[in-house]
Amino acid sequence: MDALTTAQKTAVTKSSMDRLRLLLMRYGYAEEAVLTWSREELMNKYAELLAQGIEPPGAVRAVDPEAEKQRMAHEMEMKQMEMQLEKQRLDQEQQRLEQEEQKLRLQEQLEMEKLAFEKEKFTQEARLKAAELEDKQTVEFDEAKLLKRYGDALAQVISSQPEETTDLPAYFRGVEAQFENLRIPAMYHARLM
Numbered sequence: 001m002d003a004l005t006t007a008q009k010t011a012v013t014k015s016s017m018d019r020l021r022l023l024l025m026r027y028g029y030a031e032e033a034v035l036t037w038s039r040e041e042l043m044n045k046y047a048e049l050l051a052q053g054i055e056p057p058g059a060v061r062a063v064d065p066e067a068e069k070q071r072m073a074h075e076m077e078m079k080q081m082e083m084q085l086e087k088q089r090l091d092q093e094q095q096r097l098e099q100e101e102q103k104l105r106l107q108e109q110l111e112m113e114k115l116a117f118e119k120e121k122f123t124q125e126a127r128l129k130a131a132e133l134e135d136k137q138t139v140e141f142d143e144a145k146l147l148k149r150y151g152d153a154l155a156q157v158i159s160s161q162p163e164e165t166t167d168l169p170a171y172f173r174g175v176e177a178q179f180e181n182l183r184i185p186a187m188y189h190a191r192l193m
Contacts, residue, residue: 003051
């Protein structure tokens with residue numbers, strides 16, 4: 001055991017009997033022989049094998065504390081770098097999502113403005129049509145124009161007034177019939193005669 005390093009001595013002394021038996025069986029010792037040996041014999045046999053530098057397949061080497069510290073420091077550094085990269089990726093993703101959200105808000109705002117514009121346009125068109133209809137109705141029902149229109153219609157269907165008084169009753173019956181046919185209001189009858 002004197003030829004072993006401190007780490008190897010520690011590994012041998014801390015190993016249980018079952019572990020030592022298992023390790024020796026891996027080196028090729030017979031199971032029946034290994035099971036009969038005491039703890040001291042197991043430790044000595046294993047120490048001899050370690051001193052020769054022969055390791056069984058899958059054997060665990062003693063770890064150098066300084067190398068382990070360096071490895072751990074390197075792993076921590078790598079983890080920190082990974083965390084920084086992940087943080088950067090998440091920040092970029094969040095910025096992308098914020099940009100998309102802002103873009104959607106702008107599109108929604110544009111849609112709302114477009115709808116408001118179309119509504120205003122529709123309202124103005126409706127007012128314009130209503131004004132045109134009102135103007136048209138005003139023109140149609142303007143009294144002077146109505147009288148002219150009814151007068152023109154009567155001039156087409158009624159002959160001139162007869163000179164003989166005996167023909168006058170028949171003439172006025174024909175005029176009254178034409179007033180009814182043309183649906184001329186009674187308030188215009190006297191003016192159109």
